[in-house]
Each structure stands twice: as structure tokens, then as C-alpha cells.
Amino acid sequence: MNNPIKKINQTCADYRHMNAKGRRTFWIDGILNNMLYIIMAVFVIYTASVRPAFLTLGSFANLITQVAAYLPMALGIGGCIVLTGTDLSAGRVAGLTAAVSAVLLQEADFANKMFNNFPKVTGWWILLSMLIVVIIGAFVGFVNGFFVAKFSLHPFIVTLSTQLITYGTILWFFGLNGNNGQPISGLSKQYKEVVGGELFRLGNVAVPRYVLYAVIIVALMWFIWNKTSFGKNMFALGSNMDAARVSGVNVFWTTIMVHTLAGLMYGYAGFVEGVRSGSVAASTGLNAECDAIAACVIGGVSFVGGTGSIGGIILGVFVLRIIFVALTMLGVDSSSLYIIKGAIILCACALDMRKYLVKK
């Protein structure tokens, strides 16, 4: 029953036949299962009443810009969660690829250029640089997938290990050529223009080009998840690995490909993050995977496995960003946001388990 109107009618009919206890359970379950959406609505209403600027077009432009930046990583991690795993290396991989992008695409005449022997930044060089960082991300994803698939190691352990290895590599990279850990800045105008150039304006705020790229990535990921045998194998594997194996799904390669695809997304996220941050530091991408995991769980990608949708992930990223934009506009301290993020993740996981346990 995919028709939402039919679904609502059916729910109304069911509700009419419920006794008092059934109705009370219906309301409690309904409120609890949608608790994070209710919190979001409360924050939106309160922020809009206290700060009227929150409901302007400019604020909306800021929101979709943030969603477009965080979405690729969430889409990558979403696949890993569908396989009942996760990926803790995402933020660090994005940090590494942001640093590599920044080094490859520094302004030719920048005084503190890290490597002087790179060619002048042109369209082809930007494309090649993007390809290089995406391959770096995909390689880390491949390593994650290989260890998970080959040795049946838990993704938490494998990705925690690659997270630390990647962070070590970032620190080592920042110390190269006498840089001594200084942030990499002086990004070329072409790079900034290709990624962060104005696409259109909403209110007084420019919407950058990477919003369009995010739309293309969403379409591509939707196609991969829903219309390819790889996507169907991924869901089959997440639901029941043994059944999937018996049905002829190549468990080894599907696991590797899901992680590689995720790595590819982190590589792209890093490429965008380079422009977004302006100057890339060793801390770039720190804890970004927490936001991505929280967005996926809020959006209905369950740790139970085999459940999730691209639409849900987009919704999850939107909900999380709306909450953070609202809190920032209210003047909540950035250190308090970490406490709130942690509480949201725990709450989302509890809701995820609750939905599964009470499902009839």
C-alpha cells in the first residue's frame, strides 16, 4: 500500500475500531516514533518566534547549502548502515581528501605554496584533482570493505582503525615540505568558482554550485540503490546475509563495493569541504561521521539492517541541519551542540530499536 491517502484512510478505519487502551498506545507510539520531528518542529516554531530572520529566504538558502555539503557523506554511510555496519573513518577521509584537494589546487603565485611543481590550475587540472581525491576515498573504503568482507571483522573495529591511520596520514601530510602542520590556504579562484561559485540567489544569499552537484549525486545514488542489482543485493545482504548468500548474492564483492562507494562519497565530500572551509586544517572533517550517522538513523536507515531509503537520508540530514541552524540562531554555544548531538544520536538509536520491537 504505497498510496499515502489510502494509508491514512486505513489508519483512520483501524483507529475507529480500537478500544481505549489501543487508542492510548496508538498516540504514545505515534508521538515517540516521531519524537525527533516533533523536537525539530518545536525548535523551528520557537526560533521563528524569537528570531524572525530564521524564516527568511536567506536562511533557507543557508540551510540547503549546509544540507548539500553534508548529504554525500550521509549517503555513503547509509549504505554501510544498511549492511548492519557503520563507518567511523568518514570524517577523517573527508579531511584527508580536503587537504589533498587544497594542496593540488593552491594558487600558483601563493607565497606559502606547499608544492611548487604542480601545474597551473585549469579546468582539466580541477577535474583530475577531483578524480585523484575520489580515488583516495574509494581506496580507504575498499580497505574497509576488504577487511569486513574477507575476515568478517566488525566494521566498528575496521573503520576505527582506518580512522586513526587516516588521521596519522593527515598529520604526516601537513608536516610535508616544511609546512609544520600549518593550515593549507590560498586556494585557486577557479577551484572556488567551480565548487562554490554562485548558482542562483535566494534572498540576499548566493546558493553555491555544489547544491546542484548534490542533486546529481542524490539522483545517481537513488538509481544505484533502487534500480541496480547491486542495490538490491545490498538490501538483501543487510536483511539476512545467509539467505542472500544462498540466493546467489556475492557477499564478498557486495560488501567491498558498498564500502568503496561510501569512500568515494567521502572523497567528494572532502573536495567540497576544501572550498567550504577556505583553509584546510588537520581538524577538517573531525566528527563529521557522527552527523552523518545521526542523519541516517533519523531518516529511517536502521541499524537492524536491510532498511533505508535515499529520501529518508535526505530528510534526516534536513532535520539535523534545521535543528543545528535553529540552535545556532538562538545563540546556543558550539560546545553545547556536541552534547545535543550525542543526545540526538542516542535518542535516534533508542527510537530505532523501539520501532522494531513494537512492530507487529
Next chain:
Amino acid sequence: MEENKNHDTIDQDNKADEQESPAPQPRQLRGLYKNVNISVRALDIIIFTCIAVIVLVVIIDLL
């Protein structure tokens, strides 16, 4: 009369079935929660605690 008798027999059978059938078992969690042993009530407490923490942090920060 015969029909009523039949209904009574069916009702008695249903009652007997209800008495014999074991209490429904809670669903077992799978995937990443495979080894988690938690009740719905405990989850409700966690959810409300998290929300209370969020609201408290926001209030403390805004004051």
C-alpha cells in the same frame, strides 16, 4: 438451537486456545543490536532522558 450450540462450542474452543497458547514473545533485535537485551519501557526512559538533556542544555545555554 443447533446453530447456538455450534457457536458455544467454537467460543469454548477459542477460550481453550487462548489459555493454551503461550504469551507472545518480544521480537528479537537483529543486526548491530543483535546482542542488545532491552525492554520497550527502558527505551522509553532513554528517549525521554535524551530529550530532557537536550531541552536542559538549550535552556541553560540561553539563560
